[in-house]
Amino acid sequence: MELTPSAMALLGLMLAAWTFGAVWLVVGSLQRARAARHARNTVRRLSRMIDDAPAIPLLVRADGKIEGPDRLAKWIGLDTLPGFLSELGGGLVDEELKDLREAVRRTQKTAAPFSMVVTPKGSTKSLAVRGQLADPVIATGGAAMVWWFDFSESQGELARLREETARARNDFAALVGLIEAAPMPMWFRGPEMDLRLVNSAYVTAVGAKDAASVVDKQIELVEPVDGLSAAQIAGQAHSRDLPVERIVQATVGNQRRTLRVSDLPLGEEGVAGYAIDIEEMEEQTRAFRAFRAAQRSMLDQLSIGVAQFDPDRRLAFSNQPFQRIFALPGSARVDPPDFDRFLDLARDAGRLPETRDFPSWRAELAAWFTQDAPVEDAWTLPDSTHLRIVAQPLPDGGLVLVAEDRSEQLALSATRDTLLRTRTATFDSLFESLAVFAPDGRMQLWNRRFPAIWNLPEEFFDEHPHVDELLDRIADRLARPGQRTAIAEVVRAATLDRQQRGGRVVLSDGRTLEFAGVPLPDGNGLLTVLDVTDSTKAEEALRERNQALEEADAVKTRFLANMSYEFRTPLTSIGGFAELLQTGVAGELSDQGKEYVGAIIASVERLSQQIESVLDLTQSEAGLLPIATEELELLSFATQVVRAREDAIEAKNITLDLRGDKSAGSVQADRRQLSRAVGNLLDNAIAATPEGGRILVALGRRKSGARIVISDNGEGMRPSELARALDGYRLSGSDGKDGKRGLGLPLARQLIEAHGGRLEIQSEKGGGTTATVKLP
Known part of the structure; x- marks a missing residue:
């Protein structure tokens, strides 16, 4: 079968179309393959990026089913990620899980986002959870997308920052309160040096109403000094960026006070300032200076040497005993030496102990400055002076040195x-x-x-x-x-x-x-x-003898009383009968009989006087002589005593000189007894004075009392004869014959002493006798 050209052309077109289609399919498949590879790479890269991302997504569907990477399970402490949101309780706390489910449910219903923080069980991690409604592209039906973030470090930092912020806020509030409550005035100046802030103490110091009025009126606490105001000085501190401190006088309230003012620059913010009242400190400083001066003056009065060395080990003070003990020169006051130089000066003056190695010994003494406790030492100087040394370190690094001279104490x-x-x-x-x-x-x-x-x-x-x-x-x-x-x-x-x-x-x-x-x-x-055995026996014997003597004294007292009667009664009878015979009561007497009767009367009178003297002497020695005192005028008293012996004086042709006047005054005495005492002294003077002699009777008065002096120019007596005469013994005359017993002197002495007086007799053989009667 033959094909026509049109069929051939159609077949060619079909073949061409089929070829084009095949090519187009091949090219398309190649492109889709490349797109698939690119998509897979993108998905892998996105998955890796999600795995490495700091946030992990979790898809929560409306029925509670969850979808997400297993890495989230590790964050919340689970091995694998469960299928439902309610099963996360193994890794989350029940309360946090409950809050999370409630937040997811609210987001699914209202599409409102949420955020919260959860902490897995047994973990210190902090997980931030942010949820929102999922995009319909990702999931439909009201699913929620929950993002998990691990911000443990950020949370810790945030917690620290929050804590620091809270602390800073509290510190600032405390600082503001402290500044406000501070007893000292405080203020703050802005960059223009104008007052921005003052505390209550500042307001009180300037006498303002409140802080706002102080800031509005710019009331300064410190007055201008040397033409510079407080703001100008603060400006200088701000410009130099250095604090400025000064001491000024200011009126605080209604008193002038001494203030220490400080201006502290705070960078670009301004200048802060405060003022401290140092008036009491200044007063204490003045009081301390006065106290230190008084203390040093007092230390100069001590006998103990005291010296103080400052932290630089230089002699700051030494009292006079310290300078004298160590023989410091006068230049030490003008140029105080340091401790080593002080030791050298003392050594040169010979006021330190002798040591072989003086530098080492001096270094040992220098260690006193760093001791923790006082150091005590004893020094013996070359001149045998013993010193007690006490070194007292001071807190500021100085030293107090005390030197006590104990030489006298040791002696x-x-x-x-x-x-x-x-x-x-x-x-x-x-x-x-x-x-x-x-x-x-x-x-x-x-x-x-x-x-x-x-x-x-x-x-x-x-x-x-x-x-x-x-x-x-x-x-x-x-x-x-x-x-x-x-x-x-x-x-x-x-x-x-x-x-x-x-x-x-x-x-x-x-x-x-x-x-x-x-x-x-x-x-x-x-x-x-x-x-006292022997003395006790002797005491008993003496007591017996004393008792016997007391009995004998009683017998003597009775004897004196009896003898006074027995002697005076016969004499009175004899004298009476003789006077009767003399008056012719018994008939006319012949001349010879009258002569005998006169002799009897004279003998009776003489014997009566002797008996009176013996009895008075005996009573005086026994303390039984009665004394009846009266006021006697000495001149008239002595005249009467002399007049009574006028016949005896004229019989011996004696010249008697009575010296005295009324200035002799008077004494308290018994007239009869004192007349007998002075009369016996005068009788002895008349008897001792030869014919044609002289007797002196002188009266006087001294501070100790009255004085009666009887002096004669007779033959006088030897000391032995005077002693025998005062004792009443028989005296021998100048012709060798025994004289009469002299009772006049002992009786006179006893009578004078009975008046509280004293008899003094001075006699010299051939120089006469002087008797002095001293009466109070």
């Missing part, structure tokens, strides 16, 4: 030791037994005689026994053991009551001991014990 200590040894030797050599008891009753000291007098061993006293122990040991040695209480009371009175008491005990061996307690100035008590 006194040596003297005290010598005195103690002397006391011990004296105690041991005393005849008495001594013991010293402390206030607690314990024995402190005793001598060797104390154990011996009680027959106790010396070892018993080595332990310083108590007084009760001592009394227990000696109780069996007492004749009456109850007398131990008396000894205890004496010791207690001497130690505690500070009273002196004594007593006497008798021992069982017959000895008698006398004891006494004496309080000592140191608070102790001294017990003295003396064996």
